[in-house]
Amino acid sequence: MPLTPVLSRFWDEPQSWTLETYLRHDGYEGLRKALASTPDQVIQTVKDAGLRGRGGAGFPTGMKWGFIPQGDGKPHYLVVNADESEPGTCKDIPLMMATPHALVEGVIIAAYAIRSSKAFIYVRGEVIPVLRRLQAAVAEAYAAGYLGTNILDSGFDLELVVHAGAGAYICGEETALLDSLEGRRGQPRLRPPFPAVAGLYACPTVVNNVESIASVPPILLNGIDWFRSMGSEKSPGFTLYSLSGHVTKPGQYEAPLGITLRELLEYAGGIRAGHRLKFWTPGGSSTPIFTDEHLDVALDYEGVGAAGSMLGTKALQIFDETTCVVRAVLRWTEFYEHESCGKCTPCREGTYWLTQILQRLEAGKGTEGDVEKLLDISDSILGKSFCALGDGAASPILSSIKYFRDEYLAHFTSGGCPFDPHAATLFSAVTA
Template sequence: MSAPQMPAVPAGPAVMTPVLTRRWASPDSWSIKTYRRLDGYEALPKALAVDPGRIVELMKNSGLRGRGGAGFPTGLKWSFLPQGDGKAHYLVINADEGEPGTCKDIPSMMADPHSLIEGCIITCYAIRSEFCAIYVRGEAIHSLRRLTNAVNEARAAGFLGRNIMGTGFNLEIVVHAGAGAYICGEETALLDSLEGRRGQPRLKPPFPAVAGLYACPTVVNNVETIMSVPAIVMGGSDWYRSMGTDKSPGPKIFSLSGHVTRPGQYEAPMGTTLRQLLESAGGMLDGIPLKFFTPGGSSTPIFTPQHLDVPLSFDDVAAAGSMLGTTALMCFNETVSVPWAVWKWLEFYKHESCGKCTPCREGTGWLVQILRRVVSGSGTFEDLDTLTDAAGNIAGRSFCALGDAAATPILSGFKYFRSEFEDLVTGRTPPVVESRLLVGAH
């Protein structure tokens, strides 16, 4: 794997000293030797020396919000676990990174796995858990190997197992390989998969905090979220809040892909704009102007150049009509057909639907069939009306967010680029794909 590109962000509010990626460029950054040389495992004794409740309060005060897409306050999520209930408590790390355009967790686990391990240990101590499972996407074989080696190194150093550092705290961490199902990125489908069942979302309530893994109280957090924990323990909540925005504090890894000169992972404060990130990435590829982009992956409503200066924080992006999601910034230039991009996204969601609920199982198939007609030049205006009507009826009516994700590209694509769909219907623009290439397509 080539080294990730980490150029500094431009002058202004985006300038910062790397926190999440500070060890990435170090030789053998994945080894415990390098990690400990660069302040690794120094947060752990500090955390183990105080009451677990104080760690939960520290996370609340820091304002850390989940980096997996939802942006839920991390400390608040931890506090939902009932205490004194006599049940085992579990921590599950969602490392099933499958959102199109998202590629921050896998390089993080590759370059700095011990940061995740130390974060897991502190989190388990805070929520009074003695077992943690890290659920990694099955195709990420190198990350699986790095994490497994890191767990073994941590255990050999006395940071895992029984009576950790003489405190009486016990913990085991298991690295589990998934099977490459996008649906298992949904937390309850992930839990079913961990338990050996087919990965399908559960009805909620009950929520995982009450009945999660093996029907016990469970916290499910994203990789980047937990990797932030040691730094917060070391620096404190005020230091963490000195970066980012008031409601979305801290640093963030932004994944830039598509038609940019230097695609890669860029760490910057929350609230950084795409304009600033593009300056860091050398601008749009070949100087062809930006046409549209996703602020958080294909399941978030698309933005246009008018949104270049929207601060990339949870609240600012929501106020502008989209979601920050996983900060997967897929950038498309003016050569790209929006109907074609929407069709390709819908093919993905149709393929990845688990089939448990009717709106998603049937609806994604209908949407793909209609879109195929439109992009091949054989669609009608009635088809366009059906697309918006069907997407509107799928959104909010499925077991999990996959149905919403499938509806999002259509609804936002029509919002900003309906004329492109109409031009394909009227023949004003030629088909973006020949109908003969769609014969037998699935």
């Protein structure tokens, strides 16, 4: 299956981030088409194209826009979730760094469609270069008349604010993001009401991922049939796959939905020389892991789901046979424990105890009962926590034990990590 560079087609040009370069590549032509249509026609176009949210859940974007009640007399808000924090996920930040105007144009079209006059881009605060680049792009768009009042003489007004978050993973959850944007502590809200009814400042709000919004201008420009000519029937279009870890050429590979890891590895030069694939994540560390037997799973929402995982953010973290599964899962679990907001008991307490048990197991001090206890605690978290962070913490543990139980058992039968003979001795020396 060939690669389909759309969003990434001119990332390698000098100064790809400037308005001048963007205009040279049909920039803001999609916006002109949108403004020549009615808002409802724009929503219908995105619905008919079948664009699905690129932030993890894969919810139909046009349907989400259509949920906004019209004629309610309330202001409507568009919020772009640019708080990319999932371990292994690295697609939105390169996109904003290389072509920020793709996001800005998408924001204007989306805001027009949902009849919003104020939009926000909530960016991860640590990525200062991206923040500056976005702010510069927004300033260029204002100066060129693409933002502000009476955009392109259409009578449509839009104010766009770039907001820097403070670096909390929980703020990637859309309702926690809204609380943070309002100046409160970022914690998930109880739903219903959903953001489409009562979101930012208790007004109808659409929250979309960066890649979802940036994919809208090409759809308006090239048409529904063009978009649906890529991908599968239920998961049409192109998307960014992020390959990292033990591959020869890690990076962003823009391809049709439904490509397989085997095909992507051919583009990426394969697993690093002299090694073989052991396990990988199809959608970041919060998705159940896959092994080498899943090389030919179609990487779309249906294919990955049928195989027992989630496509998520398409962050393909590749691990070869030198990697200890228990250690990798421990590192992820420590992250989730640290990032848990503490609002709900299953996640707050569960992630703590998962970390304690995994640390003991990884050091060779565990028992077979500990493996069962991991499964028991994970089951108490999965589907029972306030938001998806708990599910994300449990998924790698449940799936790794499913595929690599023997490796867990080997840690205490051999008195330490079998991949690092020095580890058990070192642990004994430290704790003596």
